[in-house]
Every structure is written in structure tokens, then in C-alpha cells.
Amino acid sequence: MSYGAGITQDHGSAIGNTFRDPLVFFDPDLTSGNTQATDFDFDDLTLPSQQSHLPLTDINTSQQHNSIFQSDDFNLGINNNNHTIQQRDLPFEDEEEGFYEKDLPKHACAYCGIHDPDAVVMCNQTRKWFCNGRGNTSGSHIVNHLVRAKCKEVTLHKDGPLGETQLECYNCGCRNAFLLGFIPAKADSVVVLLCRQPCASQSALKDMNWDPSQWQPLIQDRCFLTWLVKIPSEQEQLRARQITAQMINRLEELWKENADATITDLDKPGIDEEPQQCSLRYEDAYQYQNIFGPLVKMEADDDRKLKESQTQENISVRWDMGLNKKRLAYFSLPKANEEMRLMAGDELRLRYVGDSSKLTWSGVGHVVKVPNNYGEEIGTELRISQGAPIEFSTNFVVEFVWKSTSFDRMQAALKTFAVDENSVSAYLYHRLLGHEVDDLVMKVTLPKRFSAPGLPELNHSQVYAVKTVLQRPLSLIQGPPGTGKTVTSATIVYHLVKQNQGQVLVCAPSNIAVDQLTEKIHKTGLKVVRLCAKSREALDSPVSFLALHNQIRNLESEPELKKLQQLKDETGELSSADEKRYRTLKRKCESDLLRNADVICCTCVGSGDPRLSHGYQFRSILIDESTQATEPECMVPVVLGARQLILVGDHCQLGPVVMSKKAAKAGLSQSLFERLVVLGIRPIRLQVQYRMHPALSAFPSNIFYE
Numbered sequence: 075m076s077y078g079a080g081i082t083q084d085h086g087s088a089i090g091n092t093f094r095d096p097l098v099f100f101d102p103d104l105t106s107g108n109t110q111a112t113d114f115d116f117d118d119l120t121l122p123s124q125q126s127h128l129p130l131t132d133i134n135t136s137q138q139h140n141s142i143f144q145s146d147d148f149n150l151g152i153n154n155n156n157h158t159i160q161q162r163d164l165p166f167e168d169e170e171e172g173f174y175e176k177d178l179p180k181h182a183c184a185y186c187g188i189h190d191p192d193a194v195v196m197c198n199q200t201r202k203w204f205c206n207g208r209g210n211t212s213g214s215h216i217v218n219h220l221v222r223a224k225c226k227e228v229t230l231h232k233d234g235p236l237g238e239t240q241l242e243c244y245n246c247g248c249r250n251a252f253l254l255g256f257i258p259a260k261a262d263s264v265v266v267l268l269c270r271q272p273c274a275s276q277s278a279l280k281d282m283n284w285d286p287s288q289w290q291p292l293i294q295d296r297c298f299l300t301w302l303v304k305i306p307s308e309q310e311q312l313r314a315r316q317i318t319a320q321m322i323n324r325l326e327e328l329w330k331e332n333a334d335a336t337i338t339d340l341d342k343p344g345i346d347e348e349p350q351q352c353s354l355r356y357e358d359a360y361q362y363q364n365i366f367g368p369l370v371k372m373e374a375d376d377d378r379k380l381k382e383s384q385t386q387e388n389i390s391v392r393w394d395m396g397l398n399k400k401r402l403a404y405f406s407l408p409k410a411n412e413e414m415r416l417m418a419g420d421e422l423r424l425r426y427v428g429d430s431s432k433l434t435w436s437g438v439g440h441v442v443k444v445p446n447n448y449g450e451e452i453g454t455e456l457r458i459s460q461g462a463p464i465e466f467s468t469n470f471v472v473e474f475v476w477k478s479t480s481f482d483r484m485q486a487a488l489k490t491f492a493v494d495e496n497s498v499s500a501y502l503y504h505r506l507l508g509h510e511v512d513d514l515v516m517k518v519t520l521p522k523r524f525s526a527p528g529l530p531e532l533n534h535s536q537v538y539a540v541k542t543v544l545q546r547p548l549s550l551i552q553g554p555p556g557t558g559k560t561v562t563s564a565t566i567v568y569h570l571v572k573q574n575q576g577q578v579l580v581c582a583p584s585n586i587a588v589d590q591l592t593e594k595i596h597k598t599g600l601k602v603v604r605l606c607a608k609s610r611e612a613l614d615s616p617v618s619f620l621a622l623h624n625q626i627r628n629l630e631s632e633p634e635l636k637k638l639q640q641l642k643d644e645t646g647e648l649s650s651a652d653e654k655r656y657r658t659l660k661r662k663c664e665s666d667l668l669r670n671a672d673v674i675c676c677t678c679v680g681s682g683d684p685r686l687s688h689g690y691q692f693r694s695i696l697i698d699e700s701t702q703a704t705e706p707e708c709m710v711p712v713v714l715g716a717r718q719l720i721l722v723g724d725h726c727q728l729g730p731v732v733m734s735k736k737a738a739k740a741g742l743s744q745s746l747f748e749r750l751v752v753l754g755i756r757p758i759r760l761q762v763q764y765r766m767h768p769a770l771s772a773f774p775s776n777i778f779y780e
């Protein structure tokens with residue numbers, strides 16, 4: 075690139091043969107601020123006056139001295155916002171297994187996670203990156219690291235304003251960052267890095283009108299100079315991991331034994347140790363993840379153990395065929411008890427053991443019917459109908475197939491909350507962690523009429539709730555039974571959509587609650603899609619017609635898909651070419667339907683479905699029955715972009731069901747709603763709708779609040 079070459083060449087000649095490979099920088103006064111805009115113009119820079127005789131190739135072959143002035147580098151430096159998002163293409167049809175995971179980029183500060191390429195530096199010895207922010211310590215993270223680990227050499231990020239550059243003395247090649255400095259040039263637009271001794275005091279400089287007494291170190295006040303490495307903004311630093319000097323010390327100690335250790339290893343409890351207790355407030359989302367992650371793991375382990383211990387032998391099977399031509403197996407489990415908590419959609423493995431001389435068979439199916447009473451049958455739809463031993467009815471074994479999907483999604487949400495700054499708004503981030511934040515009232519145009527079309531008229535306390543919620547980024551609604559909380563929630567969702575805030579995500583921990591809310595929201599005339607887990611698609615509900623998989627079936631706009639669907643339904647199986655075409659079309663239609671919906675309804679865990687993860691951001695999220703969800707469960711929808719969060723629940727009712735006693739004791743059984751109440755956020759209370767004397771009902775219901 076000619077600009078870079080022009081400048082570096084020039085200095086090669088200006089300083090003469092004494093100096094090695096040229097490593098030059100623009101004068102900070104000239105470059106500062108210029109990296110922000112795309113209209114960066116190289117013609118604005120005054121090039122040094124002398125011309126050079128250095129051949130171009132010499133400069134270009136010098137790898138570590140990447141010329142820093144190429145315009146491409148600047149462009150890269152500007153478009154640096156996409157580093158956190160690593161989208162994975164997941165297999166579609168069986169995506170129950172999948173979940174969306176966000177990770178910090180490699181160049182994230184090993185202390186605090188900040189990863190703006192302008193603000194990070196790599197330590198050459200350890201190849202770890204550190205930011206130039208101080209966080210809670212007296213020196214910047216990079217300087218802290220260099221001092222504590224006795225490292226000295228650093229490289230700038232390739233996407234930073236100066237490009238990938240190893241810092242070293244222009245003259246002698248010394249790379250000790252603590253000895254390096256520069257002399258601000260008077261007229262020239264370039265600066266040269268020089269070590270203090272001996273190079274900065276060499277006589278050659280005088281020939282160039284550089285004054286050695288003007289030499290300044292690159293590290294000042296325990297930070298790198300900001301024209302070299304930006305200091306991350308205050309906001310970035312607040313949103314990052316809050317690491318203390320003490321934690322830094324421990325981490326550096328850990329690295330001496332294990333270079334790959336991360337800060338999460340500091341908090342890892344030993345195998346027999348009690349887990350860390352949940353707290354009311356968290357320093358940052360990393361601490362939050364470090365506390366909840368192990369609790370979710372415990373719960374997952376207990377769940378797995380319990381489910382896998384449910385193997386039952388000597389089961390008799392009654393075979394049937396579903397309308398969709400899938401094989402159904404009915405059986406009763408003598409030991410189906412409360413503890414097993416069998417739910418529709420759960421997977422069971424059915425094995426025919428027969429007598430030992432014959433071949434055995436096993437097939438997986440998901441539960442389509444759960445017994446309501448003792449002795450009732452469980453219905454299972456087999457995934458693969460062919461080959462089922464329908465001629466036999468006895469000697470079967472039923473095993474539970476445990477799936478980690480729900481727990482994986484909670485873990486992924488905890489991680490996203492920590493590493494992805496777009497997962498929630500800054501306000502919600504600090505609020506959810508219990509930090510002190512000033513109340514925020516949003517500027518919105520309130521509707522003239524609060525009741526929504528198709529729904530019952532609201533009473534005073536409901537109007538008050540709707541009005542308040544619309545103006546706040548975070549609201550808790552306490553709605554005991556009989557207060558019309560579903561109608562109120564649906565009305566809120568209606569107005570959120572009408573305010574043009576984009577798509578609204580509506581969740582609840584249970585499918586029943588999601589269905590009820592879906593039904594009410596549909597009545598307002600909004601376009602609603604109910605997203606179900608694949609394993610639950612065969613189940614019927616009052617809102618089946620709103621379920622994504624059924625809307626796809628009834629789609630008139632895609633006759634080819636409809637034909638393939640019919641074929642699949644009739645024959646049970648498609649040829650592999652047809653199946654491929656069918657999946658492609660289905661995926662496209664699903665994506666179109668989801669994108670065009672006003673409201674998407676699903677369970678909390680269901681919102682971790684990969685179909686919602688690719689590029690979806692929900693500004694407004696309402697979670698009903700949130701007092702019955704664990705905190706990590708609630709976070710699955712929340713991290714999908716929440717700017718406005720409404721938690722509906724009743725903290726006087728029972729909290730979430732947690733099976734692991736250890737995890738429950740550590741605090742997993744406290745809901746997010748409840749913690750926020752303890753933190754002092756007052757829930758808006760819906761009032762029981764007594765039939766009041768007309769005179770009394772004219773009173774503003776606010777009067778009854780506390």
C-alpha cells in the first residue's frame with residue numbers, strides 16, 4: 075500500500091543507516107480521533123518532506139513491523155462490533171439438542187473480558203490479551219499483568235487503529251515496553267518508538283531536530299498511552315467483569331501452574347465442597363454465572379440420576395397407530411410416581427426383551443399422553459414406526475431418556491449474559507445484578523384507551539398496571555388468582571406491539587400458562603406464533619392452530635411444502651431428496667412466519683430454541699408465572715435482547731420446583747422476581763375484583779395500595 079510505504083520509506087532514509095527496520099507512528103496529535111469516522115482521509119496528513127531510497131520490498135517482508143498506515147487497517151478498526159457473535163449453523167430437524175452459545179473472542183482481556191480491538195494488547199510471552207482499562211485496580215490490566223507476571227513485550231491488535239504491531243525500539247529492537255518511549259516530533263507527522271537508553275539519547279536524533287529531552291515513556295501512570303491503546307469507555311468497564319487486585323493476584327498464581335486457567339477456575343468449588351450461595355447482589359454477570367452455573371449443573375445431575383433410575387421391567391404394551399401414521403405404544407407403569415414427574419414430550423426408550431433366544435428390539439418415542447390418575451396409561455409415539463414388534467405385547471422394558479437441553483440452554487443464557495453486551499440493556503444489566511441505578515422512565519405515547527380489543531374492559535388496578543408498565547424498563551406485576559393477570563398481561567403485550575417496539579416475546583415456565591396467554595393475545599387480533607418443542611408437536615392444546623408447526627401445515631402460500639407434507643403424512647416417510655427439499659422449504663416458511671409475527675409465545679426454556687437464536691432480538695419480553703421459574707430459567711428469554719422486561723407472578727405462591735436439595739439450599743429455589751422484590755423493587759399489585767358498591771368503585775384503586 076503506497077501510503078504506508080511512503081511514510082516508512084521516508085524515515086528509513088531520514089534516520090539513516092544507524093536504524094533498523096522502520097517502526098513509525100503518526101504523531102498522536104494528528105491521528106487522535108481520526109479512527110472513528112469512515113471519512114478518514116489520508117490526504118489530510120502531512121507526509122514527511124524527504125523522499126526515501128529504501129526499496130519497497132524491504133518494508134513489506136518485515137512481518138512484525140506491519141506498516142500501520144494502510145487504509146484497509148483503518149476500515150477494519152472501524153467495523154469491530156461483530157466480534158462477540160459466533161453464529162453456529164445447527165442441524166435443523168433435530169435441533170432439540172442444540173442451543174446457541176456466545177463466547178468472548180480470543181482477544182478479550184483475560185482479566186475483565188473487554189474486547190474492543192482498539193483497547194487491548196497482547197502479551198507476547200503468554201499470548202494472552204489484556205485491556206488498557208484500570209477497572210477496579212490502580213494500573214491498567216495490561217500493565218498489571220506485565221508487572222505481576224514479569225512480562226515485558228506486547229503486540230497491538232490487528233484491528234486496532236495502528237494494526238498488528240509489535241512494540242519495539244526502532245533503533246536497537248529492544249522490546250521492553252517499560253523502556254520504550256517516543257519523542258514527539260515538532261513538524262513531522264510521525265513518531266518513532268525508541269528505548270530510553272541508549273537509543274533516545276543518540277546523536278543521530280539531533281540531526282533530525284529531535285530533542286532527546288522530550289522523550290516520553292509509552293507507559294505513563296500505569297497505563298499505555300491512549301493514542302497507542304485506547305482506554306475502554308467507562309460504560310464498557312462497568313459492563314465488564316469486575317476483577318479486584320486480589321483476584322488478579324490469584325489468577326496470575328493459577329497461570330503459573332496452568333496457563334489455560336480462566337478466572338472462573340478461581341470460584342470452582344471442590345467436588346465435595348458446598349456450592350456458593352446465591353446472593354442478593356452480584357458484582358458482575360461473570361460472578362452471577364459462576365454462582366448459578368454450578369447450581370444448574372447440580373440440578374441437571376440430580377434430574378438425570380432420578381430419571382435414569384426409573385427403568386421399569388415386565389411392562390405390557392398395547393399398540394396403536396396415530397392419525398399421522400406413527401406407531402403408538404400404550405402401557406401403564408406400576409411405579410409411575412409423583413417423583414418421576416413424567417411430562418408430555420419426555421422421551422422414553424421401549425425395549426423388547428422377549429426370550430433370550432430371539433432378537434431384541436428397542437425404540438425411542440416421546441410421551442404424548444400422561445396419566446392423570448393412578449392406573450391410567452401412558453401414551454408414547456415412536457420416532458421410527460418401522461420394525462416395532464407389534465406382534466408382542468409383554469416383556470417390555472421402559473427406560474427414561476434424559477436430555478440435557480433445558481439445562482444446556484440455561485447455561486448458555488448465563489454465559490451470554492456475561493459475555494454479550496447486547497444481551498440486555500445496560501439499565502437491565504445493572505438492575506438484575508442488584509446495582510444502584512437511577513429509576514428510568516421511558517418516553518412513550520400512552521394509548522388513549524387502555525383496554526385492548528377482544529379482551530374484557532380493565533378495572534382500575536389493571537389500568538394502573540398497564541400504564542405503569544408501559545413507561546418502565548423493568549416491572550414486576552403481582553397478580554394473585556382472580557385478579558385477571560392474564561388479561562392484563564395480554565393487554566400490555568397488545569400496547570407494546572402497537573407502540574412499534576418490534577416483536578414481543580412472551581414466556582412462562584409451563585406450557586399451560588403459555589397457552590393461556592397465547593389464547594388471550596390472539597383475541598386482540600395480533601399475529602401470534604406459539605413456538606413448541608419438537609417433541610410436543612403431536613400434543614393438542616386450545617391454541618394448537620397458532621403453533622408454528624400447524625401454521626406451516628396450513629400455509630396456502632407454499633403449495634409444494636403442502637404437497638410434501640401430505641405425502642409425508644400418508645406414507646410416513648419421504649425419499650431422501652424429498653425429505654431434504656421438505657426441510658429446506660419448512661425452514662424457510664418457519665423463519666418467515668416467525669419474522670412476521672407480532673408476538674412469539676413459548677416456554678422460558680423454549681425461547682432457547684435455535685430457531686429464535688439466529689439474529690433475533692426482543693426489546694420487550696414478558697414472563698408470566700415468573701415466580702415459578704428458577705432464575706437461570708428466566709434468563710433464557712431475558713438475554714435475547716431485553717430492553718423492557720415485565721415479570722408477572724405471585725411471590726406469595728410456591729416458588730420453582732428444584733430437585734437438588736443442595737442447589738435449593740444454595741438459593742436456586744428463589745425466583746428472579748422474588749430477589750428483585752427483596753432488592754426493593756415494588757411489584758405493581760393487581761386487586762381482586764370484588765363486586766363493589768358503585769360509589770366505592772369510583773375510588774382510584776391506588777388508594778388501596780399499602
Ligand SMILES: [Zn+2]
Pocket residue numbers: 183184185186187188204205206207209215
Ligand atoms: Zn481488562
Ligand SMILES: [Zn+2]
Pocket residue numbers: 197198199200201219220223224225226
Ligand atoms: Zn505476560
Ligand SMILES: [Zn+2]
Pocket residue numbers: 243244245246247248268269270271272273274
Ligand atoms: Zn533502543
